[in-house]
Each structure stands twice: as C-alpha cells, then as structure tokens.
Amino acid sequence: xxxxxxxxxxxxxxxxxxxxxxxxxxxxxxxxxxxxxxxxxxxxxxxxxxxxxxxxxxxxxxxxxxxxxxxxxxxxxxxxxxxxxxxxxxxxxxxxxxxxxxxxxxxxxxxxxxxxxxxxxxxxxxxxxxxxxxxxxxxxxxxxxxxxxxxxxxxxxxxxxxxxxxxxxxxxxxxxxxxxxxxxxxxxxxxxxxxxxxxxxxxxxxxxxxxxxxxxxxxxxxxxxxxxxxxxxxxxxxxxxxxxxxxxxxxxxxxxxxxxxxxxxxxxxxxxxxxxxxxxxxxxxxxxxxxxx
Ligand SMILES: [Zn+2]
Numbered sequence: 001x002x003x004x005x006x007x008x009x010x011x012x013x014x015x016x017x018x019x020x021x022x023x024x025x026x027x028x029x030x031x032x033x034x035x036x037x038x039x040x041x042x043x044x045x046x047x048x049x050x051x052x053x054x055x056x057x058x059x060x061x062x063x064x065x066x067x068x069x070x071x072x073x074x075x076x077x078x079x080x081x082x083x084x085x086x087x088x089x090x091x092x093x094x095x096x097x098x099x100x101x102x103x104x105x106x107x108x109x110x111x112x113x114x115x116x117x118x119x120x121x122x123x124x125x126x127x128x129x130x131x132x133x134x135x136x137x138x139x140x141x142x143x144x145x146x147x148x149x150x151x152x153x154x155x156x157x158x159x160x161x162x163x164x165x166x167x168x169x170x171x172x173x174x175x176x177x178x179x180x181x182x183x184x185x186x187x188x189x190x191x192x193x194x195x196x197x198x199x200x201x202x203x204x205x206x207x208x209x210x211x212x213x214x215x216x217x218x219x220x221x222x223x224x225x226x227x228x229x230x231x232x233x234x235x236x237x238x239x240x241x242x243x244x245x246x247x248x249x250x251x252x253x254x255x256x257x258x259x260x261x262x263x264x265x266x267x268x269x270x271x272x273x274x275x276x277x278x279x280x281x282x283x284x285x286x287x288x289x290x291x292x293x
Contacts, residue, residue, distance in 0.1 A: 057129055
C-alpha cells in the first residue's frame with residue numbers, strides 16, 4: 001500500500017472466501033507455539049459498507065502497518081494472522097454480544113449485552129467514527145449485521161482459534177500476542193493518555209497470561225530503551241479474553257505500539273524509524289521464541 005494515498009484502501013467486493021477476509025502465514029523452519037494476530041490493520045473496505053464518513057477519517061481507526069511490523073514472525077517459526085477488512089466494518093476484538101441495539105432497524109434475535117465500548121459507539125459494529133461522527137445515515141438490517149458476522153468476524157475467529165488449538169495440541173502450551181497500535185495524542189475519548197508510553201501491554205489485570213511471560217516481554221522492551229505500561233489504559237479486550245487460559249498453558253497478551261514511533265498520523269506516511277522499530281520487534285519475536293523453547 002502506498003502510504004500517502006488515502007484512497008489506497010481497497011474498495012473490495014463483499015468477501016466470497018475466507019482468504020479475502022483473513023491472512024495466515026504459518027511458521028517456517030523450527031516451529032514455535034507462538035501466534036501473533038493483528039485484528040485491526042485491514043484496509044479492504046467492503047463494497048456494502050455504506051458509511052457516510054470520509055474514508056480518510058475512518059482510516060485513522062486502522063492499526064495501520066501493524067501486520068508488517070511483525071512481518072518477520074513466520075521466518076522465526078511463529079504464526080502471523082491478520083484481518084484484511086477494517087475494524088470499523090466489524091471488530092473482531094469485540095464479543096458478539098457487544099452489539100449496540102441503536103444500530104439496528106429491527107430487533108436482534110440473539111442475546112446482546114452492550115458494554116462500555118458499544119455505549120461509546122465502538123462495539124462489535126461501530127455506530128460512531130471517533131470522536132462523534134455518525135457512520136451511517138440509516139440503521140442496519142439484521143441481515144446486514146448477520147452477514148458481517150458470518151463472512152468476516154467468524155472466519156477471523158476460526159482462523160485464530162484453529163492456529164492456537166493446533167499448536168496447543170502439538171506442544172501442550174501456546175503463546176499469543178494480540179497486536180495493535182495506539183494514537184500518540186493524549187487527549188480524546190479514545191486515548192486516555194496511553195500515548196505517553198511507547199508500548200502498553202494488556203493482560204486484563206493479570207488474568208490472560210502468566211506473570212512471568214508478561215514480565216519477560218516488558219523487561220525485554222525496556223531493555224531496548226522503550227517505555228512500557230501495563231494495563232494502563234489498555235487492558236486488552238475480547239481476543240485475549242476469549243483464547244487465554246494461563247493455568248492450562250494458554251497465554252495471551254495484548255501489545256499496543258505508539259504510532260508516533262513509526263508513522264505520521266496525519267499523512268499515514270511511514271517515518272524513517274519504521275525499519276528500526278521493525279528490527280526491534282524482530283528481536284522481541286526472537287527473544288520470545290527463546291523464552292518458549
Ligand atoms: Zn487495535
């Protein structure tokens with residue numbers, strides 16, 4: 001993708017196959033039970049999205065380039081999964097119950113339990129583009145919501161769960177890094193001051209990974225000179241919750257990277273430091289592989 005062109009987001013047809021929705025690159029060489037997933041870096045905007053917000057505004061919600069930043073994972077034996085669709089269309093990092101009833105033209109037949117994110121307009125399907133622009137003119141039909149779940153959310157989860165389960169069966173334990181980026185600005189409804197740190201790790205207050213693993217990742221990043229916060233302000237949401245079970249050897253950790261380290265947040269251009277950050281993350285991946293072995 002060229003970095004300057006906001007229209008470089010692909011206007012994709014409605015997904016026909018799972019390969020249009022999620023990419024998976026499996027580890028090569030000596031396989032490690034380690035999975036990286038990037039649920040928010042996708043930029044194939046489905047043809048039936050029908051949002052009324054300008055695409056360049058919507059693109060600010062992408063975790064742009066995060067899949068690329070972790071691109072060396074497969075060469076080190078780890079699996080790398082990435083969503084190809086944008087999180088503003090449907091967010092894989094939300095539960096199916098986190099659905100905002102205000103979005104829908106008719107009653108939704110399944111149970112809903114909209115949480116804080118849905119209340120702010122950023123649940124499973126977004127109602128608002130940050131800070132407060134309505135994404136749609138009309139409410140969505142239940143059929144449209146069902147199609148987003150079945151054709152995008154579900155294949156993403158199937159791919160991630162499948163990769164984690166396969167490695168768990170083979171090795172008896174699995175480690176999962178759920179990868180994101182955060183805006184550097186320190187004010188706004190979405191920001192909460194996280195931009196002050198280079199990285200924010202989230203283990204939902206110690207519930208999704210062993211403290212030893214979290215400590216290892218934090219200290220390795222600090223050792224490379226980065227500032228790191230834990231669970232402040234980002235604790236991790238659905239993906240680290242859904243697939244973690246540290247007591248039984250399933251460890252999930254969310255990692256948020258400050259966008260100011262690698263991109264111009266206004267123009268979307270990569271900064272000269274992009275390759276350096278990629279190199280630092282490659283060293284982190286290598287270190288985690290060593291930790292696991
Ligand atoms: Zn994200």
